[in-house]
Amino acid sequence: MLTVFIRTIILYLVSVLAIRLMGKRQVGQLQPYEFVLALMIAELAAAPMENIGTPLLYGIVPILGLMILHGLSTLLSVKCTGFRRILSGGPSVIIRKGEIQYDEMRRLCYTTTDLLEELRAQGFLNAADICTAILETNGKLSAFPYANKRPLTPEDQGIKVSYEGIPMTLVVDGRIQKEHLKMTGLSQDWLTDQLNAIGCRDAKQILLASLDTKGQLLIQEKGGKMHLIDALEEEAVNW
């Protein structure tokens, strides 16, 4: 069994190396070592499943081995930047001050078509609008347009905006989310009062009730009726 474990370590390291050598285009949204993990776990779980002559431990021990390796990789990545760079690589600037870095793209085997595709996916039709584009370690492209091309923000217009946090879902599919209710500092009685105010006797009739940080309570009944209530003063919001 220890042999299986050692073999798992070797195969894991070889697979990570292979994926790293294959470059960022192959990785997608995962880090290289996470990608390898996903591939290997799927295979390992499938093998003992389809062959009942193989002991289950032959699937479980390697998966445990991968878990250990992943845990160690993650811990070392957090603690040591050098290790992280070896394991995941570093981000690469593809467009710098509007200029496409051809040498860098060639090094990464990243084609112009790939670049244009990614830019379009992010809503940029014209590459000339982009000031900086960075190919992240997970294979995703982060594109930043020139300041004069980006959408107008409230700050640009000098408009003061209030805090906008996460809306709390208080009822989902007829079930009261007690944890969220507790986080808002409100009681179940308060929620019942709000529901009664719209003529609803039971939370089970509610599809979704969500309270935003402006104090507005959105209630959607299962029947389809929707209500928007000013349930709280903005100052009373404390999450």
Added chain:
Amino acid sequence: MRSMIITVCISLLLVIAIGVFCGISSLHTSQNFQIRMEEISALISLRRWEEALQHARSAQQDWEEKSPLLSMWVSHENVDEVGIGLSHLSISIQQQEEYHALLYIAEICESLSLIYQKDAFSLKNIF
């Protein structure tokens, strides 16, 4: 971070414990049955068929009891090979066929040593 360290440590201990237990257990079972096969072989050479048959049947019964646990970490095919070999051995002893009985003993001993060797912690198995 702490939960990750704990998970890694527990998993590592678990893997090592499973590995050591399986290795020792395989070796012990394999050696135990190999000794019994040698005893049966000696009895056959002395043509003490009744005693040899008793030993073979007892070994077969013990193997049937041990095989479900062994199958948890040894390939089922290898476990079955020994079981089949033991039943062949009993029949050949019953028929007092010395040549076949010794041949089956050799096969069983080989299968038994494979059970441990296939899983042994060695460079040959790793690569």
